[in-house]
Amino acid sequence: MAIVRTERHPELPPPVTQTGVIGWMRQNLFSSWFNTILTIVSAYVAYHAIYAFLDFAIINANFAGTSRDDCTLDGACWVFIKQRFGQIMYGFYPEAERWRVDVGYVLGAIGIFLVLSNVVKSKKWPAVYLFIVYPVICYFLFYGGFGLEVVETSQWGGLFLTLVLASVSIFVALPLGIILALGRRSEMPVVRMVCVGFIELIRAVPLISVLFMASVMLPLFLPEGQNFDKLVRALVGMSLFSAAYMAEVVRGGLQALPKGQMEAAKSLGLGYWQSMGLIILPQALKISIPSIVNTFIGLFKDTTLVLIIGLFDLLSVVKAGTQDKDWLGLATEGYVFVAAVFWVFCFGMSRYSIWLENKLHTGHKR
Amino acid sequence: MSEAAKHMNDEVAIQINGMHKWYGEFHVLRDINLSVHRGEKIVVCGPSGSGKSTMIRCINRLEEHQQGQIIVDGIELTNDVKKVDEIRREVGMVFQHFNLFPHLTVLENCTLAPIWVRKTPKEEAEATAMKFLERVKIPEQALKYPGQLSGGQQQRVAIARSLCMNPRIMLFDEPTSALDPEMISEVLDTMISLAEEGMTMVCVTHEMGFAKTVADRVIFMDQGEIIEEAPPEEFFDNPQSERTKLFLSQILHNG
Ligand SMILES: Nc1ncnc2c1ncn2[C@@H]1O[C@H](COP(=O)(O)OP(=O)(O)OP(=O)(O)O)[C@@H](O)[C@H]1O
Ligand SMILES: [Mg+2]
Numbered sequence: 001m002a003i004v005r006t007e008r009h010p011e012l013p014p015p016v017t018q019t020g021v022i023g024w025m026r027q028n029l030f031s032s033w034f035n036t037i038l039t040i041v042s043a044y045v046a047y048h049a050i051y052a053f054l055d056f057a058i059i060n061a062n063f064a065g066t067s068r069d070d071c072t073l074d075g076a077c078w079v080f081i082k083q084r085f086g087q088i089m090y091g092f093y094p095e096a097e098r099w100r101v102d103v104g105y106v107l108g109a110i111g112i113f114l115v116l117s118n119v120v121k122s123k124k125w126p127a128v129y130l131f132i133v134y135p136v137i138c139y140f141l142f143y144g145g146f147g148l149e150v151v152e153t154s155q156w157g158g159l160f161l162t163l164v165l166a167s168v169s170i171f172v173a174l175p176l177g178i179i180l181a182l183g184r185r186s187e188m189p190v191v192r193m194v195c196v197g198f199i200e201l202i203r204a205v206p207l208i209s210v211l212f213m214a215s216v217m218l219p220l221f222l223p224e225g226q227n228f229d230k231l232v233r234a235l236v237g238m239s240l241f242s243a244a245y246m247a248e249v250v251r252g253g254l255q256a257l258p259k260g261q262m263e264a265a266k267s268l269g270l271g272y273w274q275s276m277g278l279i280i281l282p283q284a285l286k287i288s289i290p291s292i293v294n295t296f297i298g299l300f301k302d303t304t305l306v307l308i309i310g311l312f313d314l315l316s317v318v319k320a321g322t323q324d325k326d327w328l329g330l331a332t333e334g335y336v337f338v339a340a341v342f343w344v345f346c347f348g349m350s351r352y353s354i355w356l357e358n359k360l361h362t363g364h365k366r
Numbered sequence: 367m368s369e370a371a372k373h374m375n376d377e378v379a380i381q382i383n384g385m386h387k388w389y390g391e392f393h394v395l396r397d398i399n400l401s402v403h404r405g406e407k408i409v410v411c412g413p414s415g416s417g418k419s420t421m422i423r424c425i426n427r428l429e430e431h432q433q434g435q436i437i438v439d440g441i442e443l444t445n446d447v448k449k450v451d452e453i454r455r456e457v458g459m460v461f462q463h464f465n466l467f468p469h470l471t472v473l474e475n476c477t478l479a480p481i482w483v484r485k486t487p488k489e490e491a492e493a494t495a496m497k498f499l500e501r502v503k504i505p506e507q508a509l510k511y512p513g514q515l516s517g518g519q520q521q522r523v524a525i526a527r528s529l530c531m532n533p534r535i536m537l538f539d540e541p542t543s544a545l546d547p548e549m550i551s552e553v554l555d556t557m558i559s560l561a562e563e564g565m566t567m568v569c570v571t572h573e574m575g576f577a578k579t580v581a582d583r584v585i586f587m588d589q590g591e592i593i594e595e596a597p598p599e600e601f602f603d604n605p606q607s608e609r610t611k612l613f614l615s616q617i618l619h620n621g
Contacts, residue, residue: 260461264461267426267458271447278478
């Protein structure tokens with residue numbers, strides 16, 4: 001017998017167990033006896049770990065005072081961080097000049113906000129400001145000139161130095177990485193060989209040895225008396241190192257695009273650079289956002305390695321502080337603080353990348 | 367003679383003389399000779415792997431040929447990048463898999479090349495784009511992204527995108543073979559109306575109904591060679607070569 005449906009089935013709400021907090025908990029945490037026991041045990045362990053940390057970091061911690069003697073030492077002695085805060089933030093940058101760094105932060109924050117947010121419709125001028133004008137301003141602001149007292153880079157330090165290292169390396173690594181990736185896919189054999197050679201050489205060496213080479217060996221090749229700034233050497237080393245990684249990340253994105261995209265661009269009469277800039281790179285970079293940000297985060301944390309060539313970044317400054325005889329025994333506070341600062345920055349980058357991915361998502365993937 | 371043939375004139379749009387192409391050792395195209403007049407519509411068919419795509423991709427140099435001559439709009443295709451770009455501006459191409467730019471809206475897909483290649487002002491390019499989107503009957507989708515459209519709609523956008531460059535020649539590489547049956551006719555209708563306006567067209571397709579109504583000449587390729595070339599009535603009613611007969615019997619059985 002033939003079956004014919006004459007009436008439309010009414011629309012029903014989804015079953016309760018699949019919606020809401022209770023539905024979620026029932027499904028994920030208490031779906032069987034074993035899961036229920038696991039949930040209870042994990043909750044117990046998590047409670048103790050979190051409680052112990054809060055106990056140390058907040059409940060029994062000391063915030064007031066000026067010296068080690070003001071701390072009861074039942075919990076964290078944040079007085080240490082408070083007393084050394086200036087140095088942790090700016091290194092040995094002269095106190096009277098520290099406003100310059102703050103001005104730099106504010107100008108940078110404005111630029112980043114304009115470029116990353118949706119406030120301005122056209123991104124052209126914010127981008128010109130952030131990527132061309134701002135670095136020039138920063139150079140004079142931080143180093144000196146135009147009536148500002150010169151502050152040698154050996155006095156730079158703390159979080160300020162970490163941020164300088166990270167932003168300059170990121171700023172150089174991304175465009176250089178893109179060029180290396182395009183070069184590696186070029187049809188010109190010489191260009192391709194140079195790019196492959198560079199990438200493979202740098203990637204096969206640990207960052208520490210790149211930094212050592214930059215600080216110890218580079219001066220040997222330079223003419224007598226010519227002394228390259230230590231910070232510049234570290235910046236060159238880190239930028240080249242991250243550019244090699246970035247190149248491979250971008251190449252992955254380029255390879256993921258169907259060949260038809262380039263063919264369509266060509267068939268419309270777009271030249272190589274137009275096709276790359278308007279069609280291929282926007283898509284390839286979008287695909288690679290997670291890996292690009294991953295590389296940035298790795299780079300940001302790797303800035304701590306400059307410690308070994310005698311630069312005083314955030315970690316080194318705090319480490320030096322913990323060895324101060326007035327503050328002995330407070331290493332935990334120092335390292336927890338450093339970890340927290342790094343976490344804030346890296347977590348911020350990660351959230352931004354997720355936001356950006358969602359924003360750039362256009363319809364179904366094919 | 368088809369209705370569209372009245373647009374034809376003696377001016378040669380595409381001239382291919384003794385063209386050969388190899389993929390490495392593999393001799394994929396052998397001694398291709400073809401001349402297409404302005405306003406003429408050519409349908410190319412043949413079994414899979416016979417070199418149809420390769421041949422029409424040589425016309426706008428998505429593929430390079432190694433021997434012989436290809437002259438498009440009076441310009442010979444060589445390694446001269448400027449000339450290649452000049453030809454690509456005048457020759458539109460529609461692909462089997464649409465190849466729309468997924469990160470741009472439909473409207474941006476259509477205005478991109480006019481703005482960057484022809485340096486048309488943005489407002490003018492947008493007006494032209496809307497005109498062509500109306501012609502392919504999807505102006506209301508202008509602000510959507512390609513990923514939000516059906517296959518048939520995407521292919522019509524791809525046609526509009528090519529038309530926005532005001533090409534003098536259009537190449538189609540199996541424009542309907544990635545589409546579901548109910549979407550094929552909407553794309554074919556667009557192509558037929560384009561043909562009626564006198565566009566010079568070279569279409570690789572197995573839509574024999576389309577070939578019968580629109581084509582001035584049908585070209586049959588097999589194993590890298592042009593085997594037979596005839597007006598559609600002759601081609602379908604009285605094919606000369608055995609291979610053509612075999613191909614037609616297969617395609618008419620299945621289609
Ligand atoms: N890039 C390439 N490298 C090597 N061989 C290729 C390449 N592209 C195509 N070929 C070969 O060239 C021949 C012709 O391919 P082509 O794509 O032109 O066939 P076609 O007639 O368009 O077939 P279809 O109807 O399946 O699209 C095939 O045998 C194919 O395997
Ligand atoms: Mg093909």
